[in-house]
Amino acid sequence: MDKFIINGGKKLQGDVKISGAKNAAVAIIPAAILADGPCVLENVPIINDVSIDLKILSKMGAEVKIINNNTIQIDAKHIKDSVVPYEMARSMRASYYFFGALLSKFNHAKVSMPGGCDLGDRPIDQHLKCFKALGADYVIEHGLVDISAKQLIGTQVYFDKVTVGATINAILASVKADGLTILENAAKEPHVVDLANFLNSMGADIMGAGTDVIKIRGVNKLIGTRYSIIPDQIEAGTYMVAAAATRGNVTVRGIIPKHLEHITSKLRKTGVTVNEFDEFVQVIGKNEPYDRINIQTLPHPGFPTDMQPQFAALLTIAQGTSIITEGIFDNRFKYVDELRRMGADISVDGKVAVIEGVPKLSGAPVKAADLRAGAALVIAGLSTQGKTIIEDIHHIERGYEDIVKKLRLLGADITKKTRYESDSIGKAL
Numbered sequence: 001m002d003k004f005i006i007n008g009g010k011k012l013q014g015d016v017k018i019s020g021a022k023n024a025a026v027a028i029i030p031a032a033i034l035a036d037g038p039c040v041l042e043n044v045p046i047i048n049d050v051s052i053d054l055k056i057l058s059k060m061g062a063e064v065k066i067i068n069n070n071t072i073q074i075d076a077k078h079i080k081d082s083v084v085p086y087e088m089a090r091s092m093r094a095s096y097y098f099f100g101a102l103l104s105k106f107n108h109a110k111v112s113m114p115g116g117c118d119l120g121d122r123p124i125d126q127h128l129k130c131f132k133a134l135g136a137d138y139v140i141e142h143g144l145v146d147i148s149a150k151q152l153i154g155t156q157v158y159f160d161k162v163t164v165g166a167t168i169n170a171i172l173a174s175v176k177a178d179g180l181t182i183l184e185n186a187a188k189e190p191h192v193v194d195l196a197n198f199l200n201s202m203g204a205d206i207m208g209a210g211t212d213v214i215k216i217r218g219v220n221k222l223i224g225t226r227y228s229i230i231p232d233q234i235e236a237g238t239y240m241v242a243a244a245a246t247r248g249n250v251t252v253r254g255i256i257p258k259h260l261e262h263i264t265s266k267l268r269k270t271g272v273t274v275n276e277f278d279e280f281v282q283v284i285g286k287n288e289p290y291d292r293i294n295i296q297t298l299p300h301p302g303f304p305t306d307m308q309p310q311f312a313a314l315l316t317i318a319q320g321t322s323i324i325t326e327g328i329f330d331n332r333f334k335y336v337d338e339l340r341r342m343g344a345d346i347s348v349d350g351k352v353a354v355i356e357g358v359p360k361l362s363g364a365p366v367k368a369a370d371l372r373a374g375a376a377l378v379i380a381g382l383s384t385q386g387k388t389i390i391e392d393i394h395h396i397e398r399g400y401e402d403i404v405k406k407l408r409l410l411g412a413d414i415t416k417k418t419r420y421e422s423d424s425i426g427k428a429l
């Protein structure tokens with residue numbers, strides 16, 4: 001099994017360049033099949049979730065060309081089939097965007113029920129509600145959702161919950177529907193806006209993305225385009241917290257500071273210095289203990305749930321009691337047991353975690369339970385003296401491009417051991 005080995009306690013110093021946003025890329029790549037011509041996507045993060053998306057497209061008959069490191073071209077004119085290969089789709093949550101994209105293209109989609117990080121109950125009822133409102137019908141059989149429509153017709157949908165996934169799927173499904181679709185109580189995340197901007201650059205007519213009412217007037221045709229994906233706010237936030245936790249001094253480049261407002265403001269409340277510039281932030285940690293803070297995760301523009309575990313890692317070494325309330329998912333505290341192994345004092349009651357700050361953690365063997373839980377363990381390992389060995393790093397590699405290389409450039413002592421190397425280490429010990 002692949003592992004990260006961290007010899008912690010080194011202050012991170014220097015510059016880190018942030019990659020394109022995972023959660024925008026995994027929506028925009030399936031959306032590219034709606035174009036009549038090739039789409040060139042820039043700033044695509046090379047991470048496992050993106051590789052799965054590209055493999056799905058290739059398997060379905062699209063031509064996928066790597067133009068250079070982070071630029072790809074997708075030409076979907078040879079896709080004839082509206083069925084996504086089962087095992088590939090099942091391995092990642094965002095494969096559900098093939099529902100909306102294929103339905104829009106072929107009036108039919110057959111995709112497995114989504115997999116991905118286990119963060120508790122993750123239904124797709126709001127996605128299905130929207131497809132139905134647009135005139136589609138579906139059956140769920142043998143783990144597959146089979147959706148079809150004679151014709152998709154513009155409609156009005158009120159989401160019972162604010163959901164990123166259903167908002168994006170509703171935009172994808174309605175972009176070529178007949179007439180006007182109005183989505184109310186829509187998600188406002190930057191990646192929702194990015195997907196809408198991408199589709200508009202292909203000739204779509206989408207207004208209001210970034211607010212809670214989105215209006216989509218269906219168009220007959222979408223054309224190929226060239227588009228650059230926004231920077232990943234969560235990757236940026238993760239490096240910002242890592243800089244703070246190691247009491248370092250890191251410049252986080254290639255970002256949109258507005259997308260990081262909550263992260264910046266919470267870091268400042270703990271006593272971290274964050275200097276903001278047009279396209280970068282400088283994060284300067286301090287040697288004295290950080291101050292306690294409370295965090296409640298909420299849909300955008302609230303504090304992002306995807307940054308909650310990383311902040312928890314920082315707060316384990318803050319002075320006093322911090323309270324984290326998870327407002328989005330049922331089970332996003334799976335990192336707690338692992339941080340306890342490292343000496344953290346955390347108790348959890350339902351959706352609330354109470355963290356009693358301790359002077360320091362100590363390195364330990366731990367396991368990443370999901371993507372952001374894994375990021376929290378990396379931060380904890382970097383912040384403390386001693387060796388931390390993180391297993392199940394495939395979760396982390398789903399969402400962070402070149403994490404080992406980027407951290408090593410900042411002075412971290414982190415290495416990846418592949419399964420074979422790990423076995424030899426095990427035998428040698």
Ligand code: EPU
Binds near residue numbers: 022023122123127162
């Ligand atoms: N929900 C429903 N019904 C639905 C859809 C969602 O009840 O039909 C509930 C969910 O169970 C959850 C809440 O609504 O309690 C919000 O879910 P949402 O649909 O917004 O989340 P998602 O689309 O499953 C995306 C990101 C997550 C991120 C959340 C919240 C992608 C591929 N995933 O998930 O990213 O945490 O939005 O911002 O975009 C991550 O990157 O680590 C990650 C988990």
